[in-house]
Amino acid sequence: MKAFVVIGAWVLAAFAGLGRLTRFAGTALLRLVQPPWYPAQWLQQMLVIGWLSLPVVGLTAIFTGSALAQQIFIGGSRFNAAATVPAVTVIGVVRELGPVLGGLMVAGRVASAMAAELGTMRVTEQIDALVTLRTDPFRWLVAPRILAAVLVMPFLVLVSNALGVMGGWLLATQRLGFNSAQYLATTARYLEADDVISSLVKAGVFGFFIALMGCYHGYHSGGGAAGVGKATTNAVVSSFILILLANLVITVIVFGS
């Protein structure tokens, strides 16, 4: 009987949490379509999320693309399919590794920073101060971050895809003996519009979850430094899980049939 009570309490808490999150997201999205807007905040967030994430996303893509090409070459050689390196690399990078690893790297950098910043603003009463100065924190803090992340993530993933493919090309031509022109021609032949579109859709969805988790956990942070630390951890973990889950769902929907 006690087990049912515990499970029931857990389920109720989970639904209550989901309800709070949905309400939070709904409020933020509503503020995006209602004036007043703060374009300077949007631009600043685009710079912070997009421009400043480029190095980490770019390096991740180059290293992963190179490693992927190496693995495909080794694996493919076992059944005389080493020539598939350019095709499988471009499909693997654009459909999966570019958006997913780009999303995870941005989540690690941005969701944690958002949660820490908003959490600190919460515990130092800066969010209360915003309200007393008649500024809606959702308009000033949350909506610009969500909009910026959704708009900027596709560009980051485009860069990630390009650098991932370039990493594979570099390794294949410099180490594995592939002809450069043939490699690029094969890459272009096997890259389809659906691959790129699904990649960009994933990026936008991942951007939404990254900003939503960072803002939600930071906004509801409490309990001083420990509370801010917990909010930061929760933001990163939950955005990782949501990115991986959303990736699976989008992949099954787009490519499952």
Place this chain on the structure above:
Amino acid sequence: MSGPRIELAGVAKRFGSRQVLAGVDLAVMPGESMVIIGGSGTGKSVTLKIILGLIAPDAGSILVDGQAVVGLKGAALDAHRARFGMLFQGGALFDSLPVWRNVSFALAGSTDERRAAAIANLALVGLGAEVADLRPSELSGGMQKRVALARAIAARPPIIFFDEPTAGLDPITAAVINDLIRKLTTDLKITAVTITHDMHSVRTVADRVAMLHGGVIIWQGPLASLDGCDNPYVRQFITGSAVGPITVPGAR
């Protein structure tokens, strides 16, 4: 205006199992400087936040300039908050903005106009234009309090709340802040509510004093009657004695 500017009746608030406010009754007259004293955790800050509409009370009514506050939403709540300035305990300055943008945050106008207004308000609290472009993290605690004070008065609200204005400051800086609050409330004809533990603040800033204990106002009266008060709770608080009816958890 003849009636109170702020009037609380039976205001109650519970957080979980803890009854923080259990029926606060308080009236603050226009132009009056009311100081609320009381121990830590007695609900002084909660009282201010309830009046501001940052926290919803469980029971009771709040009138500001005769208008009911509880349940206000949207534009009506914004209009209510426009009557207030607030000096938060830690200053609550926005780290990401320079000083002048903090001070002019709620002001309208062009960038030049807002910057000029910020510098004028900084001058009122004894700070020069040279701090305008600094970040809050580059200022001392006392300077941060002054900037927060400049922000609180910048829009010339008719009512200002001061939450522990001297907390964490050395005695001299605290005295400067107290004098500033007294001068500004008098010069700008502001209705002020200050919450503090600091008896120097009370004696400098207050026209009237109220003591919050056990979730209710247990005594209130003019500053002049504070020292002659025979309420044992008030006596213990103003003398800072460890012996008396107020007990601190964990103290022997």
